[in-house]
Amino acid sequence: MGNGYTIRCRKCSYEYQAMLGFGMLFPTVYEDTVKAIREGKLGEEYKKFFEEHKDAAINCEACAAVCTGCGKFDTVKDYGLYLPKKETGDVNFGCVTAEELNEGYKQVMKYGHKCSACGGDLKVIDLFDELAKHALKCPECGGEMYLTEDLLMWD
Numbered sequence: 001m002g003n004g005y006t007i008r009c010r011k012c013s014y015e016y017q018a019m020l021g022f023g024m025l026f027p028t029v030y031e032d033t034v035k036a037i038r039e040g041k042l043g044e045e046y047k048k049f050f051e052e053h054k055d056a057a058i059n060c061e062a063c064a065a066v067c068t069g070c071g072k073f074d075t076v077k078d079y080g081l082y083l084p085k086k087e088t089g090d091v092n093f094g095c096v097t098a099e100e101l102n103e104g105y106k107q108v109m110k111y112g113h114k115c116s117a118c119g120g121d122l123k124v125i126d127l128f129d130e131l132a133k134h135a136l137k138c139p140e141c142g143g144e145m146y147l148t149e150d151l152l153m154w155d
């Protein structure tokens with residue numbers, strides 16, 4: 001189950017709700033993502049990579065991101081590409097969990113996410129790191145964003 005966090009601006013009460021982590025439908029999400037890659041929906045580079053590396057894996061965790069252009073918040077699938085630390089060449093059936101990625105895999109490619117509002121580059125962030133550094137700014141007024149008490153579960 002994933003968690004939804006609400007961040008709010010101290011000045012203008014602008015809010016953003018970030019749904020992070022993995023839902024209960026994770027295996028389905030993973031399967032659909034691999035299918036989308038094979039169909040070239042995540043770009044030729046990804047498609048080719050998955051064809052050449054049968055043991056490749058993808059990170060489907062939902063992450064918070066911020067646009068480097070307009071400053072808006074977004075939630076994206078990480079979509080980092082991974083290979084096993086010891087390449088087996090075996091076909092990867094089923095889904096690879098975040099734990100498995102952490103333990104047995106290394107990241108080889110990052111996905112270039114684009115902002116849906118302005119087309120600028122999105123930067124995937126660690127929401128809690130950024131909050132701890134007081135680094136999150138409101139896209140509307142530049143005020144500091146803080147984490148509210150509202151916690152939401154999503155599946």
Ligand SMILES: [Zn+2]
Binds near residue numbers: 141143
């Ligand atoms: Zn604001």
Ligand SMILES: [Zn+2]
Binds near residue numbers: 067068069118
């Ligand atoms: Zn933008």
